Amino acid sequence: EAGVTQFPSHSVIEKGQTVTLRCDPISGHDNLYWYRRVMGKEIKFLLHFVKESKQDESGMPNNRFLAERTGGTYSTLKVQPAELEDSGVYFCASRGTLGNTIYFGEGSWLTVV
Amino acid sequence: DAKTTQPPSMDCAEGRAANLPCNHSTISGNEYVYWYRQIHSQGPQYIIHGLKNNETNEMASLIITEDRKSSTLILPHATLRDTAVYYCIVRVNTGGFKTIFGAGTRLFVKA
Numbered sequence: 016e017a018g019v020t021q022f023p024s025h026s027v028i029e030k031g032q033t034v035t036l037r038c039d040p041i042s043g044h045d046n047l048y049w050y051r052r053v054m055g056k057e058i059k060f061l062l063h064f065v066k067e068s069k070q071d072e073s074g075m076p077n078n079r080f081l082a083e084r085t086g087g088t089y090s091t092l093k094v095q096p097a098e099l100e101d102s103g104v105y106f107c108a109s110r111g112t113l114g115n116t117i118y119f120g121e122g123s124w125l126t127v128v
Numbered sequence: 129d130a131k132t133t134q135p136p137s138m139d140c141a142e143g144r145a146a147n148l149p150c151n152h153s154t155i156s157g158n159e160y161v162y163w164y165r166q167i168h169s170q171g172p173q174y175i176i177h178g179l180k181n182n183e184t185n186e187m188a189s190l191i192i193t194e195d196r197k198s199s200t201l202i203l204p205h206a207t208l209r210d211t212a213v214y215y216c217i218v219r220v221n222t223g224g225f226k227t228i229f230g231a232g233t234r235l236f237v238k239a
Contacts, residue, residue: 019171046224046225048226048227050229057229057230057231058166058172058215058229059229060226060227060228063224063226070224071224071226104169106171106172108171108172108227110225115160115177115221115225116174116177117174117225117227118174119164119171119172119173119174120171121170121171122169122170122171124169
């Protein structure tokens with residue numbers, strides 16, 4: 016069984032540009048989470064989807080970040096326009112409806128220059 | 129979610145048991161203790177979790193005190209590949225299952 020997969024693994028963009036990160040959860044997992052870790056900081060929760068609905072988006076830093084999960088399968092996280100402080104690693108995670116464990120992907124490293 | 133306190137770093141000799149402590153004195157009755165680790169730049173990896181009883185799996189053992197105010201993660205025979213940041217997290221297994229990470233303990237396993 017494939018784990019949580021994220022794409023791209025690394026991205027370097029210029030300030031002001033747009034980047035879209037993609038996450039494919041474990042097949043059948045209705046719950047999908049986004050987290051991020053910026054340099055020197057702890058891993059922070061961004062938001063939680065249940066199927067295609069946003070259950071909790073309390074961690075989204077500002078309106079430059081847009082997360083979608085159309086169809087309730089994969090999810091995208093768009094940063095537009097990117098700022099220098101957005102640099103870090105963005106983790107996606109998923110959990111089955113009846114499961115208690117959240118499984119993380121390997122992360123998408125974003126560098127804004 | 130309850131806050132946890134962990135030492136910032138620890139050393140362990142290869143082949144010896146690594147005992148990682150965690151304090152969670154404000155844990156609620158319905159909150160579980162979870163342990164994750166992050167090896168270098170990889171994603172957080174689930175290790176083990178428990179509510180009241182001690183737990184053991186192929187990776188580690190979890191010892192929870194009777195009052196549930198602290199716990200210890202035990203890696204019975206640490207290897208160099210166990211060098212990582214270990215996170216102790218307490219959370220309920222209802223609602224959003226939101227997992228809040230602290231600073232963790234950086235474990236160095238030395239040859």
